[in-house]
Amino acid sequence: MTGLALLIPIALGLGLLGLAGFFWSIKNGQFDDADGAALRILIDEEDEL
């Protein structure tokens, strides 16, 4: 039982953390342009020298 008292809050906490992260990323617009995000990785950032 002492194990449970520790493990259950940890399990719930981790889940909540994930949920909070997901909400944050939605609010931040990270899901607004899924196709664009896939392509942006191909863009070479040119250093302005």
Next chain:
Amino acid sequence: MTAATPNRAPVELPVSDFAIPGMRCAGCISKLESGLALRPGIVNARVNFTAKRISVTHLPEMTMPQLLEAISGIGFEAFAISESSGDSDNHEAKRLLKAMAVAGFAMMNIMLLSVSVWSGAGGVTRDLFHWLSALIALPTLAYSGQPFFRSAWSALRKGRTNMDVPISIGVTITTALSLYETFTHGPHAYFDGVVMLLFFLLTGRWLDAVMRDRARDGVSALLKQTSAGAMVLQPGSKTAWFDAKALKPNMVMLVAAGERLAADGMVTEGVSSFDLSLLTGETTAQSVVVGSIVHAGTLNLDAPVHVRVTAAGADTAIADIARLMEQASQGKSLYVRVADRAARLYAPAVHILAALSFLGWMVAGAGWHESLLVAVAVLIITCPCALGLAVPAAQIVVAGALMRAGILVKDGSALERLAEVDLAMFDKTGTLTMGRPTPINLADANGEQKQVLLALARASRHPLSEGIRRALETEGVAAAKIDQVREVAGAGVFATANGRAVSLGRPNTEISHEALASELQIQGKPSFAVHFSDQMRPQAAATLVELQSLGLASSIISGDRAVSVAPIAHALGITAQTSMLPQEKLDAIARQKAAGHKVLMVGDGLNDGPALAAGYASIAPASASDAGQNAADVVFMGDALTPVATAIRAARRTQHIVRQNFILAIGYNVLAVPLAIAGYVTPLIAAAAMSGSSLVVVANALRLKNAAK
């Protein structure tokens, strides 16, 4: 880099959105973003590739034409998007996604606790786990259950019922009973089942919303926003840009060649010809002189004219068509979606079954508590969970497949209606034909001529130049370098290439009165005349044959004259009605409807708008007028007509899969319900049945992945 000074107080800079349909690759993103940011007056640009849009943050003094100019300077065609283009729907998808995420989180955690209970946890541990589950489930219900409770409540208030009513009742009763069980240290709590039910149903709702959003973004990226206003002659020979809404009778509009009219009027100065195809479907340009009456939405082809406004805004011929459209579209809103039809039959059956099991156990002598437990088990087992997924899962898979093939489906109900059509009516101009002059003898031009042609054509907005440009660009011709370009209205484009004068314009030698042609002159070389005609869409005949094999008879309803329709009708071997006004097209559809047919309308023009809205289902090409695209259920890209048949075939396959899904979902219930009524169903069996049937339904829907091949 930007004009904003660092120590100025932060001001909210205006942001303008543009649609850029020509955006195709990663290179385009970086070209647009870094290119625009370097322009004076533009602070920042951010591309949304999925929606093919760009948001430009700019200084307040930048005007719309300047911004469009900046984007076209980088080599992209952009269209302004009005801000009001309905972001509320997008928020709906987001709200559903959040509700789904919460339900998913709660489901996983409650399941974690439930597994321990199922594996035999007893006594204090079980009670603790039930309490924890309740603690997670109740807030989840309050948050994620809102879409259902709200919709059920609004339906009940109007004295109606929908699919959300049984869901809300089931969820509420089950939760209440589970709470009671928890209080009384009972063995079974159904929190896991309730939350899982919400999760699966929200997934279905969210998929549905995503599908509508994606199609709407796709369509709004295609809208051209034509004739949003006009240059108006002001006292003192000045001019000012007036919005279409601000135009008043007796103003004098300056209409340049290549511009669309924003209001009805009478020509007061100049001679030109007007393309009426968008309004009437007529292909032959109409010549106008001083005193001619011209209508909003028509295109000025040759030379600038002055037009005195006689009617603007709500009084124009266009506005009449819009009113017809609005009336015609009311019939469509009466259509009841397949899922709702199923729910109408299914929901009462479920409730009666649950009530009967309750009564049966009471009569058999069980206590009310035990009877209620059985009734709740029946409710949970028969919940329309897979039913809620059966339709949207299939429809989003097929909509994705169709989208990859260049076919945009507006929403799920469009797919359902499309599957049921049994008669096709086509507009001619722009639908069976390309609706634009296409050069027919470019193959005869030599390399140098082609290069000069392309360069000159790019410098002009005349429809004939557009035709040349499109044909040569697809051929992959590189444009010659030209300078000193000037466009003389009514005459053509003049420039120099390699020190020689070149021009593209009205033929000097009268070739034929009716045929469209323009002539390329290169100094010291023989001239080359380009001939044009409105070509039939590729694959038109093959598509009609395919429709025939799908059981759809086709006919033409055209606003054009019989002379121009006859060759097309003859070539395709179908009947045609000609010279039809928008109202007459509506009547033709109404007649077929009265005869029991479900009419598929395929059209593009403004004059087809009401017919598109009235058809049982409707399809428009991406080249269609804004009104046409807005009214149609399906919009397809590209020149070939094949997507019409592809869309119908895919829609029918979808209906087939949806029907299978219903059978699978209900079949599961048929197996589990006797167990539930007999009182053998535990929360474990309920959870297994629910997720099992949902998975089967989704897996079956995935078979549609290549339905649009």
